[in-house]
Amino acid sequence: MSVIVAPSILAADYLNLADQIQLVEKAGAKYLHIDIMDGDFVPSISYGPEWVKQIKASGSQLALDVHLMVNHPEKIVDVFAKAGADIIGVHVEATAHIHRVLQMIKNAGSRAEVVINPGTPVSSILPILYMVDQVLVMTVNPGFGGQKFLPQEITKVAELNQYKKDHDLHFDIEIDGGVNDKTVIDAYKAGVTVAVAGSYVYDKLDPAAKVQKLIEVTDFAVD
Numbered sequence: 001m002s003v004i005v006a007p008s009i010l011a012a013d014y015l016n017l018a019d020q021i022q023l024v025e026k027a028g029a030k031y032l033h034i035d036i037m038d039g040d041f042v043p044s045i046s047y048g049p050e051w052v053k054q055i056k057a058s059g060s061q062l063a064l065d066v067h068l069m070v071n072h073p074e075k076i077v078d079v080f081a082k083a084g085a086d087i088i089g090v091h092v093e094a095t096a097h098i099h100r101v102l103q104m105i106k107n108a109g110s111r112a113e114v115v116i117n118p119g120t121p122v123s124s125i126l127p128i129l130y131m132v133d134q135v136l137v138m139t140v141n142p143g144f145g146g147q148k149f150l151p152q153e154i155t156k157v158a159e160l161n162q163y164k165k166d167h168d169l170h171f172d173i174e175i176d177g178g179v180n181d182k183t184v185i186d187a188y189k190a191g192v193t194v195a196v197a198g199s200y201v202y203d204k205l206d207p208a209a210k211v212q213k214l215i216e217v218t219d220f221a222v223d
């Protein structure tokens with residue numbers, strides 16, 4: 001068993017995106033993480049649904065893991081589902097209607113993910129955990145790649161993992177931010193099943209080797 005690797009294209013070379021995606025897919029990644037930033041919920045602005053549509057049409061078999069860092073996600077989840085997002089993540093901090101928006105994602109045929117920022121406790125999402133396919137625990141404050149992993153967030157992973165066991169739930173637990181071959185190990189031991197990695201994978205040296213390394217270190221991570 002090993003972690004599912006989700007390279008984040010935020011750190012990729014956009015002028016060679018097709019190659020960059022193929023490289024990580026061949027190396028064993030199963031998801032491709034696509035960060036949508038609105039310049040409001042987070043300071044940065046990234047890309048929109050057309051990117052998801054074109055990546056989907058490129059023939060890649062990677063599950064498109066779309067992380068909406070936007071306010072009022074209920075206004076746009078249908079557009080991203082139509083564009084081909086397999087998983088859609090919405091921040092609990094970004095909407096007053098988290099139950100409704102998760103339901104909208106499921107109705108549109110995508111997998112529903114709830115995301116929590118470092119300042120948000122697990123208790124804030126307990127009422128909707130029964131309906132999610134994945135929980136994303138941010139291990140940095142969202143908005144920028146290349147930040148330092150916050151190890152305190154691992155306790156949230158352990159808390160979610162225990163909740164899954166106690167309530168016979170089967171959602172995946174994902175982390176995002178500052179993930180590398182060192183930081184992923186304790187998180188994996190605590191119950192992480194999916195690891196997003198941007199700058200660690202796409203540092204321009206060898207993305208395929210980085211994906212393989214994340215798989216390898218978690219495969220050997222035993223208590």
Ligand SMILES: O=C(CO)[C@H](O)[C@H](O)COP(=O)(O)O
Pocket residue numbers: 008009010011033035067140141142143144145146147176177178179196197198199200
């Ligand atoms: O959500 C994000 C930042 O808000 C990203 O997924 C980001 O790409 C993670 O980058 P890195 O692995 O370099 O920390």
